[in-house]
Every structure is written in C-alpha cells, then in structure tokens.
Amino acid sequence: MTTEYTKPVPIPGGLHGTTLGDFTKPFWEATKRHELVIQRCRQHDGFFFYPRELCPVCLSDDLEWAPVSGRGRVHAFTIVYQPNDPRFNEEAPYVYAVIQLDEGARMISNVIDIEPHDVQVDMPVVAVYEDITPEWTLVKFKPA
Amino acid sequence: MTMRGAAAIVGFSEIPTRRTYEGRTALGLMAEASRDAMADAGIRKEEIDGLVVEGGSFYPAPIGEYMGLNPNFVTGVSTMGASGATATSVAAMAIYSGLATTVLVTLSEARTAGSPWGSPASPGLRTEFEDPYGPAVAANTGYGLMYSRHMHEYGTTQEQLANIAVNQRFNSLENENAVFRGQPLEIDDVLNSRYINYPIRLLESVMPCAGGGAIILTSAERAKSLKNKPVYILGAGIACDPLSGWQRERLTRSVVTRSAPIALGMAGYGPSDIQFAQFYDCYTILHAVCLEDAGLVPKGEIGPFFASTDTTYKGEFPINTDGGQLSCGQPGDAGGFRHVMEATRQIMGRAGVRQVERNDLCLVNG
Numbered sequence: 189m190t191t192e193y194t195k196p197v198p199i200p201g202g203l204h205g206t207t208l209g210d211f212t213k214p215f216w217e218a219t220k221r222h223e224l225v226i227q228r229c230r231q232h233d234g235f236f237f238y239p240r241e242l243c244p245v246c247l248s249d250d251l252e253w254a255p256v257s258g259r260g261r262v263h264a265f266t267i268v269y270q271p272n273d274p275r276f277n278e279e280a281p282y283v284y285a286v287i288q289l290d291e292g293a294r295m296i297s298n299v300i301d302i303e304p305h306d307v308q309v310d311m312p313v314v315a316v317y318e319d320i321t322p323e324w325t326l327v328k329f330k331p332a
Numbered sequence: 333m334t335m336r337g338a339a340a341i342v343g344f345s346e347i348p349t350r351r352t353y354e355g356r357t358a359l360g361l362m363a364e365a366s367r368d369a370m371a372d373a374g375i376r377k378e379e380i381d382g383l384v385v386e387g388g389s390f391y392p393a394p395i396g397e398y399m400g401l402n403p404n405f406v407t408g409v410s411t412m413g414a415s416g417a418t419a420t421s422v423a424a425m426a427i428y429s430g431l432a433t434t435v436l437v438t439l440s441e442a443r444t445a446g447s448p449w450g451s452p453a454s455p456g457l458r459t460e461f462e463d464p465y466g467p468a469v470a471a472n473t474g475y476g477l478m479y480s481r482h483m484h485e486y487g488t489t490q491e492q493l494a495n496i497a498v499n500q501r502f503n504s505l506e507n508e509n510a511v512f513r514g515q516p517l518e519i520d521d522v523l524n525s526r527y528i529n530y531p532i533r534l535l536e537s538v539m540p541c542a543g544g545g546a547i548i549l550t551s552a553e554r555a556k557s558l559k560n561k562p563v564y565i566l567g568a569g570i571a572c573d574p575l576s577g578w579q580r581e582r583l584t585r586s587v588v589t590r591s592a593p594i595a596l597g598m599a600g601y602g603p604s605d606i607q608f609a610q611f612y613d614c615y616t617i618l619h620a621v622c623l624e625d626a627g628l629v630p631k632g633e634i635g636p637f638f639a640s641t642d643t644t645y646k647g648e649f650p651i652n653t654d655g656g657q658l659s660c661g662q663p664g665d666a667g668g669f670r671h672v673m674e675a676t677r678q679i680m681g682r683a684g685v686r687q688v689e690r691n692d693l694c695l696v697n698g
Binding site: 195196197198199200201212238263264265266267268269270271272273276279280281282284285286294295296297298304305308309310320324326328 | 457459463477583
C-alpha cells in the first residue's frame with residue numbers, strides 16, 4: 189500500500205529473542221491474507237497468544253495454527269500521548285489496547301476508526317488489516 | 333521454621349535523589365552509600381561477609397572489588413524496581429541460613445542527563461507484537477492498561493487517585509533527599525497535568541533520577557550490641573508474575589496478592605496490625621493496587637479510601653512518609669529501595685519532622 193511507512197515494522201525474534209526467526213511466520217502470512225490465525229493447543233483445546241513452542245497452559249507441544257473469528261472485546265486500553273518511539277509522535281494520541289478475542293486469547297493492538305476518548309473497556313471490536321509495507325500487514329481493531 | 337526476627341537492619345545511608353549525578357558512576361555512588369551505612373551501623377568493613385546488589389545491571393564481584401570488600405555470600409537480584417526490597421529479604425535469608433553474618437545491601441542509579449529509561453534492544457515479543465502498535469514511554473503502557481481496567485471494574489476515578497500524589501508530595505516537602513522538596517501540590521495540579529497516556533497523567537508518574545543507598549543487616553544477636561535501634565525483619569515474601577502485564581489473568585491484580593500473605597504469615601500479623609506502610613509507587617495506579625492486594629484496603633475500595641483518608645505522616649494511616657518515588661524521584665531499579673530505607677529511618681525514630689508516632693510495625697512493598 190505504501191513505501192513511505194516510517195513506523196516500526198514487526199521484528200520477529202521468537203520469545204525474548206531466543207528462538208527461531210521463522211517461528212511466527214504462519215501468523216504474519218495469515219495477516220497478509222487478511223486473516224487472523226493463532227496457535228491452538230490440541231491437548232486442552234484452547235487458543236493462546238503470543239506464539240510459543242509449548243502451550244503456556246498445559247506445556248503440550250501438540251499445537252496447531254488455527255483461524256479465529258477476529259471478533260473480541262477491548263479488555264483494557266490506554267491512550268498514548270507520549271509514545272516510547274518518536275516515530276509515533278505524529279499519530280498521537282492513539283489507542284493502544286489489550287484485545288480479548290472471543291476465542292479466549294489476548295493480543296495487543298490499536299483500536300482505530302473511533303475517537304480515542306470514546307473507547308470503553310468491554311466494547312466489542314472486530315479485526316481490520318493494514319498493509320503497512322509489501323512485507324508486513326498489521327491486524328488492528330475497530331468498533332464492531 | 334522461618335527467618336522471623338533472625339536478622340535486623342542496623343544501619344543505612346541514602347544518596348539524595350537528584351535528576352543526575354554528572355561525573356559520578358553507579359559504583360562510586362554505591363561505595364559512598366556503603367561507607368556511610370557502615371559508619372551509621374558502627375560496623376567495620378572487615379565485618380561485612382555478605383553482599384547483595386541489583387543484578388539486572390550489575391554483578392556483585394566488581395562492586396565488592398571497587399570498595400575493597402571480600403564477602404563470602406554474594407548475589408544479585410533482578411526484580412527491577414522491586415530489587416531493593418528483594419535484596420533486603422535475600423540478605424536476611426543469608427544471615428538466617430548461616431551463609432553470612434553481616435550483609436551489605438546497596439543499589440544505585442547514576443543517570444546521565446536526557447537519558448530516558450530504555451527498552452530492551454534485542455528482538456523478541458516486544459519488537460514483534462507490541463512495538464508496531466506504539467507503546468507509551470517508559471513503563472507507562474502496562475500501568476495505563478491496569479488503570480483503565482480498574483476504573484471499569486471498580487469505578488475508581490482519577491480524582492481519587494490524585495490524592496496519592498498530593499499526600500506524598502506533602503510528605504516530601506521537608507525531605508532534603510527529594511527532588512520535589514518544597515514544591516506543594518494540589519489535586520487540580522495533578523488533574524490539569526498533561527496526559528502521558530490516558531488515564532496516567534504526568535504528575536501520577538515518577539521522574540527518572542539518579543540516587544541510591546545502602547543498608548547493613550546483621551544477626552539479631554549481633555544487632556543488640558550495636559548503637560542503632562535494630563529494625564528486625566519479621567517476615568518477607570517474594571513473588572513474580574508475567575513481565576507483560578497483558579498476559580496476567582487479572583490486570584487489576586498484582587503479585588502482592590501472593591507476597592503479602594507470605595510476609596504477614598511469617599511475621600504473625602494481619603493487615604489490621606500494620607501501623608504505617610511504605611509501598612512501591614512508580615505510578616499512582618500500581619501503588620493503589622498493591623495496597624489493596626496486601627489487604628490494607630479491601631479490593632476495589634482504594635478510590636474511596638484515598639478520597640477519605642489522611643495518608644500523610646500526620647494522618648491516621650501514614651503511607652510513603654518520605655514522599656515516595658512520586659515525589660523523591662526514581663533512581664532506576666534502586667528506586668524501590670527507598671521504601672526499605674524510609675521504613676528503617678521511621679522505626680529507628682530518626683525521621684525528624686516527619687516521624688510517625690506509631691512506628692513499630694511497617695509493611696514494605698518494593
């Protein structure tokens with residue numbers, strides 16, 4: 189969509205930089221298709237996020253990447269006026285939120301298409317996709 | 333068997349918190365505080381056989397080497413802002429276990445002008461799944477999330493929590509070690525200060541500073557023959573939870589739900605026995621949540637508590653009697669150490685104008 193994207197793109201490094209660079213590829217390949225795919229543990233039949241090599245609930249390695257609905261709720265949010273990274277200064281204030289997916293997992297994202305101070309905890313949201321560079325697509329959320 | 337009462341703090345020294353200490357090093361500040369803490373305790377350097385430091389940024393060996401110590405038991409603790417209180421607990425454990433008889437705990441931050449608190453540079457969870465969404469500066473993001481969730485679950489208001497900053501500022505007015513000494517604060521000042529990240533405003537956040545301190549602990553037996561009133565460690569509890577706040581099951585619960593019962597149980601006291609408290613306060617919201625989770629205030633009622641309770645050193649339940657980090661400034665991971673030092677000062681009866689009357693039993697959260 190743009191070659192002028194100046195904000196940080198995802199830098200994969202695995203959990204705390206200790207695992208394989210390709211590990212999270214299924215997630216990012218899905219966002220490029222405008223789909224949300226996260227890990228599901230077959231052992232306890234539950235979704236989790238962020239990606240891990242073992243399930244954080246039961247430590248099983250019987251995992252799969254599985255599609256989710258992209259629907260969820262704002263579990264908590266903060267409106268950023270002073271970003272950590274100055275490349276976001278122009279965009280501030282914006283909403284940085286914890287999204288609780290209907291399938292149970294939580295992820296960090298932005299809530300867009302709404303005045304920041306109109307956002308409320310527990311409001312329903314739905315995933316939207318931003319093709320920020322030819323390589324990367326971010327998943328964001330808007331009011332459902 | 334527990335370590336209840338086995339060890340006591342017998343001396344301390346605080347490096348006044350300032351925005352920076354230009355030309356000074358972290359090791360130099362630690363050596364200065366340690367020298368003065370030893371003098372305060374009446375302990376000779378040769379008697380120090382244990383050393384506990386902040387281990388996220390420093391190894392113990394170079395710190396011992398810098399000040400010519402030859403300790404037996406050494407370790408670094410790396411619990412970020414909680415390192416001061418953790419180090420104190422570990423020192424008491426070392427004495428109780430027989431690994432050392434007299435332990436020096438020292439932490440410092442020698443901040444340079446203009447330096448923010450950085451974020452980890454190596455790629456990982458944060459660079460992949462958080463940074464593209466623009467987290468707020470410093471550690472603000474997670475506490476902003478906690479704040480909005482607490483407001484939602486319990487009806488807590490920003491006006492209620494502004495009292496934390498105001499009361500602590502009153503406590504710091506005559507504290508020479510505090511960055512904001514002599515600068516009174518009103519509720520409206522807090523509510524009119526700019527947002528860093530809603531709901532957190534500037535005056536509900538700590539200021540990055542330089543400073544540090546040192547304390548000396550020794551056995552209860554040895555403490556009796558020293559000049560200062562011993563400050564006995566009756567109980568301690570340490571707990572840890574996910575670094576990423578959004579990975580916690582309840583965003584409005586802190587690890588104090590687990591650490592406080594361990595500490596109180598060891599001491600044999602309940603929350604209602606506590607006479608005054610020194611509690612971690614990087615942001616008003618975390619301070620509020622920790623007070624709830626220790627059982628000092630019922631869960632969810634911290635807003636009304638601060639709206640109706642005088643928590644200054646003159647009040648019915650004094651909290652952060654030196655002004656805390658919010659009014660003294662936060663010297664990095666040495667910041668939470670101030671709560672140990674101020675509890676020591678109060679229990680020894682050396683807090684001067686801000687001395688609390690009931691000073692026997694303090695709960696410290698680092």
